[in-house]
Amino acid sequence: MQGRKLTQPQFQDGHPRPDPLAEERQTNSRRTGQGRGILRGCMRFIDLTHPMRDGLPGFQNDPQLRVEPYSSMQRTMCNISRVTMSSHQGTHVDAMAHFLADGKAIDAMPLNWFYGPARIVKIPKEAGEEITVADLFKHQAFLRPASRVILNTGWHREYGTQRFFAEAPSLTREAGEYLAARKLRLLGLDLPTPGRETYAIHHALFAPEVETVLIESLANLDAVPDSFTFIGFPLHFAGGDGSPIRAVALVA
Numbered sequence: 001m002q003g004r005k006l007t008q009p010q011f012q013d014g015h016p017r018p019d020p021l022a023e024e025r026q027t028n029s030r031r032t033g034q035g036r037g038i039l040r041g042c043m044r045f046i047d048l049t050h051p052m053r054d055g056l057p058g059f060q061n062d063p064q065l066r067v068e069p070y071s072s073m074q075r076t077m078c079n080i081s082r083v084t085m086s087s088h089q090g091t092h093v094d095a096m097a098h099f100l101a102d103g104k105a106i107d108a109m110p111l112n113w114f115y116g117p118a119r120i121v122k123i124p125k126e127a128g129e130e131i132t133v134a135d136l137f138k139h140q141a142f143l144r145p146a147s148r149v150i151l152n153t154g155w156h157r158e159y160g161t162q163r164f165f166a167e168a169p170s171l172t173r174e175a176g177e178y179l180a181a182r183k184l185r186l187l188g189l190d191l192p193t194p195g196r197e198t199y200a201i202h203h204a205l206f207a208p209e210v211e212t213v214l215i216e217s218l219a220n221l222d223a224v225p226d227s228f229t230f231i232g233f234p235l236h237f238a239g240g241d242g243s244p245i246r247a248v249a250l251v252a
């Protein structure tokens with residue numbers, strides 16, 4: 001090889017080949033905040049999850065979220081926290097077992113229920129207002145059996161306040177039953193609960209012939225386009241009635 005100048009000396013001394021896609025991966029990584037993975041081209045994740053922070057307000061009758069130091073660097077050379085919370089803390093999914101004695105628990109719900117194409121439906125509401133059948137009927141083209149639909153009322157902007165729970169907009173009982181009749185695969189809400197008639201609406205959505213996945217307290221819905229891939233898996237609680245999820249939108 002005399003006389004030929006090697007511009008990549010790492011070939012000679014046994015270092016790995018330079019990665020021809022490194023620059024593209026770096027660009028994608030900066031754009032998406034992700035490392036190497038399945039993401040292609042311009043795909044990116046948008047977080048739809050409220051942060052879990054010690055002392056955040058919660059449902060009045062639920063265990064309050066506590067995140068406390070348990071072990072520290074000084075004591076045990078590592079940090080460990082004790083987390084106390086409701087199974088319905090923050091951005092979370094309800095299992096059918098939340099309201100039905102013989103309904104599916106978290107670990108009986110198929111994983112593909114929590115992943116797939118989703119559609120945002122915008123129904124802006126203020127404190128205490130009702131979401132009616134008429135509000136939903138305008139979007140009936142998107143309320144198809146087996147579809148994933150997320151209602152953006154704008155109330156997610158109130159998360160972290162007491163009024164988020166006390167003054168949330170509410171589906172009417174009829175609106176809840178209308179959604180149940182549409183047999184959606186997944187219904188996402190930026191509300192802490194579907195409505196003031198909580199028993200009737202949950203029972204309609206969780207009935208064995210419906211079994212709509214209900215996601216509550218979604219965040220950041222103003223940041224997503226109308227269509228995206230929803231991902232939001234629960235923790236694997238054996239027999240669980242609900243679980244926090246890390247909800248994200250995968251956007252092309």
Ligand SMILES: [Zn+2]
Nearest residue numbers: 088094216242
């Ligand atoms: Zn819940």
